[in-house]
Amino acid sequence: MxxxxxxxxxxxxxxxxxxxxxxxxxxxxxxxxxxxxxxxxxxxxxxxxxxxxxxxxxxxxxxxxxxxxxxxxxxxxxxxxxxxxxxxxxxxxxxxxxxxxxxxxxxxxxxxxxxxxxxxxxxxxxxxxxxxxxxxxxKTKTGASQSDVDQAxxxxxTPSELQLPKGLSVSTLDSVKDFLRKEDAAVSASEVMDELGMSRVTARRYLEYLADAGSVSRAPRYGAPGRPENEYRWTRG
Amino acid sequence: MxxxxxxxxxxxxxxxxxxxxxxxxxxxxxxxxxxxxxxxxxxxxxxxxxxxxxxxxxxxxxxxxxxxxxxxxxxxxxxxxxxxxxxxxxxxxxxxxxxxxxxxxxxxxxxxxxxxxxxxxxxxxxxxxxxxxxxxxxKTKTGASQSDVDQAxxxxxTPSELQLPKGLSVSTLDSVKDFLRKEDAAVSASEVMDELGMSRVTARRYLEYLADAGSVSRAPRYGAPGRPENEYRWTRG
DNA sequence: ACCGTTGCGTTCATATTGGTCATGAAAGGT
DNA sequence: ACCTTTCATGACCAATATGAACGCAACGGT
The missing domain is CATH 3.40.50.2300 (Response regulator)
Structure with a gap:
């Protein structure tokens, strides 16, 4: 074809x-x-x-x-x-x-x-x-049936799920993506944690995946005591 | 309307x-x-x-x-x-x-x-x-997300409930639907299991079917250790 | 410059649930 | 009555978010 x-x-x-x-x-x-x-x-x-x-x-x-x-x-x-x-x-x-x-x-x-x-x-x-x-x-002389059309x-x-790395789920990824799109500013993992009610580890894993996939940019946020916090900003479009 | x-x-x-x-x-x-x-x-x-x-x-x-x-x-x-x-x-x-x-x-x-x-x-x-x-x-300032559009x-x-997939029965489906409509909050498969006295597998199968058909929304429930539990919320009617 | 403090990055075991398969019981057809 | 089909169940393994523990990088005083 x-x-x-x-x-x-x-x-x-x-x-x-x-x-x-x-x-x-x-x-x-x-x-x-x-x-x-x-x-x-x-x-x-x-x-x-x-x-x-x-x-x-x-x-x-x-x-x-x-x-x-x-x-x-x-x-x-x-x-x-x-x-x-x-x-x-x-x-x-x-x-x-x-x-x-x-x-x-x-x-x-x-x-x-x-x-x-x-x-x-x-x-x-x-x-x-x-x-x-x-x-x-x-080939078939019966032609198409209602269910054929329905199936098409x-x-x-949208049921065709893409292959995600082990440990990631589609719905959680969607939540994180939606949240990032909603926020225009750069967000940290902790902010995602607070807003979506998930743990810091989980939030960071998904943000890191999106960064690797190229959908978000990652940059350290300086100025405060403690190890610098990464902040993520949506870049696609 | x-x-x-x-x-x-x-x-x-x-x-x-x-x-x-x-x-x-x-x-x-x-x-x-x-x-x-x-x-x-x-x-x-x-x-x-x-x-x-x-x-x-x-x-x-x-x-x-x-x-x-x-x-x-x-x-x-x-x-x-x-x-x-x-x-x-x-x-x-x-x-x-x-x-x-x-x-x-x-x-x-x-x-x-x-x-x-x-x-x-x-x-x-x-x-x-x-x-x-x-x-x-x-009402919502977030606007529409991709998943909203996909859902619509x-x-x-989606061919809805006329031809039920194999393994589902009408009466059981009705029980689950009635229970979901009664509860305003989101419920988990385990709660349906307890309340309706069916097995978790069965409860989950019907909830999953309703989610695919678009009658209920599905979202993971965060905050507790262990694999996240899906919770289902009635969105129709 | 050095060092303690601070708070996030990273890893890992753990706790639960999701998902699948074969089995059993019940209903329906012959 | 016997066979076929259908649906619910229990048991299994796989999946995935969590919490704790440890390491690391910048800050701020000394």
Missing amino acids: SDIRVLVVEDEPIASAAHAAYVQRLDGFSLAGTAPDGQSALRLLAEFSAAGNQVELVLLDMNLPDLHGLDIARRMRSSGLFSDIIAITAVRELNIVRSAVAIGVVQYLIKPFTYATFAEKLTNYRLFREQLASSDDG FASLR | SDIRVLVVEDEPIASAAHAAYVQRLDGFSLAGTAPDGQSALRLLAEFSAAGNQVELVLLDMNLPDLHGLDIARRMRSSGLFSDIIAITAVRELNIVRSAVAIGVVQYLIKPFTYATFAEKLTNYRLFREQLASSDDG FASLR
């Missing part, structure tokens, strides 16, 4: 490069191009489409200099471009999620996100496509 | 009446109208929209005398109508499912279906909307 062609739409150069690198790193996907704003994204999509080289998936940042992501999606649909869309946003507004779903957004990523989260969403999307393709290749939709939600 | 306004688009009079009756029978939904073909559906939608009375959900048959369902959906998007769509079809073609998803079809029903199946899909959709509304009503998508796409 050929790769899924992906267009990355993102105005910040650093984030754009990161997302592009993520795509190339993932099996089953290939990068079709990148666009820094809505106009060029629409132009690129039209060009690819005219060349019979349709982009199948768009990673669409919702906050762009010229157009809002929802507007871009609407214009895509108006001009007959029906690529699938994964929305990426930093704003935490759930009410735009519904509008997004209505125009065919299949997944929703909240910045900043780790590579693991990114890979999970795209892999789910690929599984969704593969299930649709495999159950309908003409189910793979589009 | 006000009802979700639904438009039924279906050419066969008998089926149309049945679907309309189904909608009226369901809590949380009200029937906005019915249309026998694509043209009148589009006209009705435009009229409602102009009257500030936008239809929020369209039950769209894919095989209509004048237009294919996909075409209707495309024209809706082109004319700025962004109601959500549940597709209904008798043809068993999975490859059009992907196109349908790209234009914002949120669910897919294959004819013939029972009322139970119908109710399941619409209820999932309603829960999806409610979750988006509740997590974003301005899960309830949209």
Whole structure:
């Protein structure tokens, strides 16, 4: 099966490069191009489409200099471009999620996100496509059943857990990530301990994992007596 | 919360009446109208929209005398109508499912279906909307997290309790659900075991199923030595 | 410069629970 | 009655947060 062609739409150069690198790193996907704003994204999509080289998936940042992501999606649909869309946003507004779903957004990523989260969403999307393709290749004359469709939709939600190192759990990692995203400032292990009600050792283990994974930066905090305390700051996005 | 306004688009009079009756029978939904073909559906939608009375959900048959369902959906998007769509079809073609998803079809029903199946899909959709509304009503300053969004998508796409997985029984599930609803606080598997007199394994299996189905939230309970115990809290209703 | 003080980093054993498997009982079909 | 299927159970091993103990790095006086 050929790769899924992906267009990355993102105005910040650093984030754009990161997302592009993520795509190339993932099996089953290939990068079709990148666009820094809505106009060029629409132009690129039209060009690819005219060349019979349709982009199948768009990673669409919702906050762009010229157009809002929802507007871009609407214009895509108006001009007959029906690529699938994964929305990426930093704003935490759930009410735009519904509008997004209505125009065919299949997944929703909240910045900043780790590579693991990114890979999970795209892999789910690929599984969704593969299930649709495999159950309908003409061999069975019965065709698709309701449960086939349900199963395909189910793979589009998020059960595919990534491989974490021994000793770490998904839900705890999520708690820590959510807390770090919420705090703009750098936080120490003790602060995470107090806020989430876990032990210092546990908090530090997860922060250290995130630091190794590159999602957070780690720096010592000087000025107070005692051994310097590490502080962690979210850097993804 | 006000009802979700639904438009039924279906050419066969008998089926149309049945679907309309189904909608009226369901809590949380009200029937906005019915249309026998694509043209009148589009006209009705435009009229409602102009009257500030936008239809929020369209039950769209894919095989209509004048237009294919996909075409209707495309024209809706082109004319700025962004109601959500549940597709209904008798043809068993999975490859059009992907196109349908790209234009914002949120669910897919294959004819013939029972009322139970119908109710399941619409209820999932309603829960999806409610979750988006509740997590974003301005009370929490943290905003939405990735897991909130994931949860909402899960309830949209998880086939819920109609076909129970092997090993689960309806009556036991009801006991567990009743107990969870009664308790406002989060409960652990052990507490369910003690209270309902079942084994821990059984209690955990049902709680885990409800967590996957999106009816309860699951979070580890920190603070005590030993492996953290999961606690479950009812989130529906 | 040196040294005691301070408080976090790091390691390890421990306490509990999560998860799986084979078993047993009960229900349903033939 | 016998067989098949289904669901709950107990026992097992694996997983994961905790607390204590020790080491380490900067601060602040001497």
